[in-house]
Amino acid sequence: MAALSSRRVATFAPGAAEYAQVLRMLGNGRLEAHCMDGVKRLCHIRGKMRKKVWVNTGDIVLVGLRDYQDEKADVILKYMADEARSLKAYGELPENIRVNDTDALNEEEGGENDDYIDFDDISEI
Numbered sequence: 001m002a003a004l005s006s007r008r009v010a011t012f013a014p015g016a017a018e019y020a021q022v023l024r025m026l027g028n029g030r031l032e033a034h035c036m037d038g039v040k041r042l043c044h045i046r047g048k049m050r051k052k053v054w055v056n057t058g059d060i061v062l063v064g065l066r067d068y069q070d071e072k073a074d075v076i077l078k079y080m081a082d083e084a085r086s087l088k089a090y091g092e093l094p095e096n097i098r099v100n101d102t103d104a105l106n107e108e109e110g111g112e113n114d115d116y117i118d119f120d121d122i123s124e125i
Contacts, residue, residue, distance in 0.1 A: 011062065011077060012087075012090075012092060013062055013092070016064060016065050017062055017063060017064050017065065017076060018035045018036055018037055018062075018063055018065055018073070019035070019036045019061075019062060019063075019087070019092065019093055020033035020034060020036065020041070020043070020060070020061050020062075020073070021033060021034050021058065021059070021060055021061075021097060022055060022056065022057050022058060022059045023057065024057055025055070025056075025057060026042075029044060029045045030042065030043065030044055030045070031043050031045065031055065031075070033061065033063060033073070033075075035063065036094060036097075039071070041063065041071055041073045042071060042072050042073075043061075043063050043072070043074065043075050044072070044073075044074050044075065045075045046074050046075060046076065049076075049077075049078070053078050055075065055078055058098070059078055059079070060078075060079045060097070060099065061075050061076075061077065061078050061079065062076045062077040063075055063076060064076045081099055084097075084099040085099050
Protein backbone atom coordinates (compact mmCIF):
# COMPACT_ATOMS: atom_id res chain seq x y z
CA MET A 1 0.00 0.00 0.00
CA ALA A 2 1.45 3.36 -1.02
CA ALA A 3 1.74 6.12 1.54
CA LEU A 4 -0.60 9.01 0.90
CA SER A 5 0.81 12.51 0.93
CA SER A 6 -0.82 14.94 3.35
CA ARG A 7 0.16 17.91 1.16
CA ARG A 8 -2.40 19.24 -1.29
CA VAL A 9 -1.92 21.79 -4.00
CA ALA A 10 -3.91 24.97 -3.40
CA THR A 11 -6.97 25.07 -5.66
CA PHE A 12 -7.69 28.44 -7.25
CA ALA A 13 -11.25 29.77 -7.47
CA PRO A 14 -13.00 29.11 -10.78
CA GLY A 15 -15.39 31.66 -12.33
CA ALA A 16 -18.55 30.99 -10.29
CA ALA A 17 -16.74 30.61 -6.96
CA GLU A 18 -15.34 32.99 -4.36
CA TYR A 19 -12.97 32.81 -1.39
CA ALA A 20 -14.56 33.43 2.00
CA GLN A 21 -13.69 33.49 5.70
CA VAL A 22 -16.08 31.80 8.13
CA LEU A 23 -17.61 34.30 10.56
CA ARG A 24 -19.81 32.00 12.63
CA MET A 25 -21.23 28.52 12.62
CA LEU A 26 -25.03 28.36 12.62
CA GLY A 27 -25.51 24.62 13.00
CA ASN A 28 -27.28 22.09 10.76
CA GLY A 29 -24.54 22.34 8.14
CA ARG A 30 -24.89 26.10 7.74
CA LEU A 31 -22.50 28.95 8.39
CA GLU A 32 -22.14 32.67 7.84
CA ALA A 33 -19.12 33.71 5.79
CA HIS A 34 -17.61 36.99 4.61
CA CYS A 35 -16.71 36.61 0.94
CA MET A 36 -13.72 38.41 -0.55
CA ASP A 37 -16.02 40.44 -2.81
CA GLY A 38 -17.29 42.20 0.34
CA VAL A 39 -20.64 40.40 0.70
CA LYS A 40 -21.69 38.47 3.81
CA ARG A 41 -23.41 35.24 2.75
CA LEU A 42 -25.31 32.37 4.36
CA CYS A 43 -23.51 29.21 3.25
CA HIS A 44 -24.49 25.56 3.24
CA ILE A 45 -21.83 22.85 3.67
CA ARG A 46 -22.24 20.41 0.78
CA GLY A 47 -23.01 16.75 1.36
CA LYS A 48 -19.52 15.41 0.59
CA MET A 49 -17.97 17.73 3.17
CA ARG A 50 -20.72 17.83 5.77
CA LYS A 51 -19.59 15.14 8.21
CA LYS A 52 -16.08 14.53 6.88
CA VAL A 53 -14.41 17.96 7.02
CA TRP A 54 -14.40 20.01 10.22
CA VAL A 55 -15.03 23.71 9.51
CA ASN A 56 -14.32 26.26 12.26
CA THR A 57 -14.75 29.99 12.70
CA GLY A 58 -11.94 31.86 10.95
CA ASP A 59 -11.25 29.17 8.33
CA ILE A 60 -10.74 30.11 4.70
CA VAL A 61 -13.18 28.27 2.40
CA LEU A 62 -14.08 28.21 -1.26
CA VAL A 63 -17.79 28.88 -1.84
CA GLY A 64 -19.79 28.32 -4.98
CA LEU A 65 -22.09 31.24 -5.71
CA ARG A 66 -25.71 30.58 -6.58
CA ASP A 67 -27.14 31.96 -9.81
CA TYR A 68 -30.36 33.51 -8.51
CA GLN A 69 -29.64 33.78 -4.78
CA ASP A 70 -26.89 36.35 -4.28
CA GLU A 71 -27.03 36.18 -0.46
CA LYS A 72 -26.54 32.38 -0.36
CA ALA A 73 -23.65 30.10 -1.34
CA ASP A 74 -22.40 26.51 -0.99
CA VAL A 75 -19.11 25.56 0.69
CA ILE A 76 -17.08 23.58 -1.83
CA LEU A 77 -13.66 23.28 -0.21
CA LYS A 78 -11.90 24.10 3.06
CA TYR A 79 -8.32 25.34 2.78
CA MET A 80 -5.67 24.16 5.22
CA ALA A 81 -3.58 26.90 6.86
CA ASP A 82 -0.55 26.36 4.60
CA GLU A 83 -2.77 26.41 1.49
CA ALA A 84 -4.38 29.67 2.62
CA ARG A 85 -0.92 31.18 3.21
CA SER A 86 0.15 30.21 -0.30
CA LEU A 87 -3.04 31.72 -1.74
CA LYS A 88 -2.23 34.90 0.15
CA ALA A 89 1.32 34.84 -1.26
CA TYR A 90 -0.06 34.41 -4.82
CA GLY A 91 -2.28 37.47 -4.30
CA GLU A 92 -5.58 35.53 -4.42
CA LEU A 93 -6.48 36.59 -0.86
CA PRO A 94 -6.25 40.18 0.40
CA GLU A 95 -3.40 41.12 2.74
CA ASN A 96 -5.76 42.04 5.62
CA ILE A 97 -7.05 38.45 5.98
CA ARG A 98 -5.69 36.66 9.04
CA VAL A 99 -4.82 33.06 8.25
CA ASN A 100 -4.78 30.36 10.96
CA ASP A 101 -6.58 32.53 13.49
CA THR A 102 -9.27 30.54 15.25
CA ASP A 103 -11.06 33.56 16.72
CA ALA A 104 -11.52 36.03 13.88
CA LEU A 105 -14.21 38.03 15.65
CA ASN A 106 -12.56 38.76 19.01
CA GLU A 107 -9.38 40.78 18.70
CA GLU A 108 -7.32 41.00 21.85
CA GLU A 109 -5.25 44.10 22.55
CA GLY A 110 -1.58 43.29 22.97
CA GLY A 111 -2.12 39.55 22.57
CA GLU A 112 -2.49 38.89 26.31
CA ASN A 113 -4.30 35.78 27.42
CA ASP A 114 -7.23 36.48 29.76
CA ASP A 115 -7.25 32.90 31.08
CA TYR A 116 -3.75 33.13 32.55
CA ILE A 117 -3.65 32.77 36.37
CA ASP A 118 -0.51 33.58 38.32
CA PHE A 119 -0.14 31.49 41.50
CA ASP A 120 2.07 32.69 44.34
CA ASP A 121 4.77 30.40 45.65
CA ILE A 122 3.57 29.24 49.09
CA SER A 123 6.29 26.65 49.74
CA GLU A 124 7.94 28.94 52.33
CA ILE A 125 4.91 29.00 54.63
